[in-house]
Amino acid sequence: MGKTYRPNAYRDVPSEYYSECRKQGSVVPFSYKADGKDKKALVYVPYGFDAARRYDVLYLLHGGADDETWYFRGEGESSPLSNVLDHMFESGECDPCLVVTPTYMTPGANAFEAAANFYRELRDCLIPAFESAYPTYADAANDGIISSRRHRAYGGFSLGSLSTWGVFEHCLDEVAYYMPISGDCWSAPGGQRASGEAKADYLENAVKSSGHGRDDIVIYAGCGGPGDIAYPHMTPQLEAMASKPGTFCFCDDFRDGNFFYFQCDSGHTMTTCIRTVYNALPKFFG
Numbered sequence: 001m002g003k004t005y006r007p008n009a010y011r012d013v014p015s016e017y018y019s020e021c022r023k024q025g026s027v028v029p030f031s032y033k034a035d036g037k038d039k040k041a042l043v044y045v046p047y048g049f050d051a052a053r054r055y056d057v058l059y060l061l062h063g064g065a066d067d068e069t070w071y072f073r074g075e076g077e078s079s080p081l082s083n084v085l086d087h088m089f090e091s092g093e094c095d096p097c098l099v100v101t102p103t104y105m106t107p108g109a110n111a112f113e114a115a116a117n118f119y120r121e122l123r124d125c126l127i128p129a130f131e132s133a134y135p136t137y138a139d140a141a142n143d144g145i146i147s148s149r150r151h152r153a154y155g156g157f158s159l160g161s162l163s164t165w166g167v168f169e170h171c172l173d174e175v176a177y178y179m180p181i182s183g184d185c186w187s188a189p190g191g192q193r194a195s196g197e198a199k200a201d202y203l204e205n206a207v208k209s210s211g212h213g214r215d216d217i218v219i220y221a222g223c224g225g226p227g228d229i230a231y232p233h234m235t236p237q238l239e240a241m242a243s244k245p246g247t248f249c250f251c252d253d254f255r256d257g258n259f260f261y262f263q264c265d266s267g268h269t270m271t272t273c274i275r276t277v278y279n280a281l282p283k284f285f286g
């Protein structure tokens with residue numbers, strides 16, 4: 001059974017993790033086609049990458065008015081996310097994985113619709129293209145995307161979090177791990193203005209109709225606290241989800257449940273994303 005819901009403490013990123021690591025991964029471009037259009041993503045490839053083994057994959061989406069370069073361009077710093085990943089992998093607190101940052105945007109698209117519908121491109125174009133080009137658990141030598149769902153995570157910030165709830169709703173067969181950051185679900189009846197209960201009901205129904213359940217889905221959500229524009233929207237949804245422990249079993253440890261959520265104090269920013277990745281990723285995959 002789940003523990004009583006409360007806003008959680010999180011482990012902050014050690015300050016030295018923001019600096020360059022001795023053992024640095026690389027960030028390289030990846031191109032693929034979606035609906036006849038050329039799409040671009042960046043890929044963080046960990047230090048010591050070995051094409052003879054297989055890697056778990058985190059797909060990580062940017063927020064509104066940005067693009068696939070955001071996470072590795074940083075906000076004024078030199079690629080802080082890749083520095084933090086380098087340190088997490090060097091210290092051994094997390095197994096090395098591939099981190100793919102695509103974009104839901106295409107020229108002229110409405111960002112809200114593009115984010116909400118990105119699950120189709122993910123499922124039908126990006127995962128097949130990326131995971132046949134890189135050695136993942138779904139690569140050509142292995143047995144498919146659905147059977148490797150526990151080796152795949154999807155997360156995103158702000159509108160990227162909106163896209164995360166969309167992937168959750170539609171791709172439970174393909175993705176087992178979810179990292180929504182600073183953004184709520186807008187697909188329930190009533191959309192963005194629906195109550196937290198209505199959003200939680202909607203997501204619970206998506207789980208029930210998928211045939212999946214709390215034992216094979218994990219959600220680790222982060223939010224930037226009262227100074228985060230998403231806080232008043234995301235908090236009621238997450239609290240209502242935590243009141244449904246048959247599906248979203250709130251826990252401090254994923255041996256006890258499948259749903260965890262914390263508030264930090266860094267608002268609607270890259271820092272909140274990095275803090276969420278730092279806390280969530282070591283708990284993912286397997």
Ligand code: FER
Pocket residue numbers: 063064065158159161162182183184185229230231233234
């Ligand atoms: C939210 C608050 C803000 C949210 C998205 C935004 C999906 C971002 C809006 C924008 O980029 O214009 O709760 O949830």
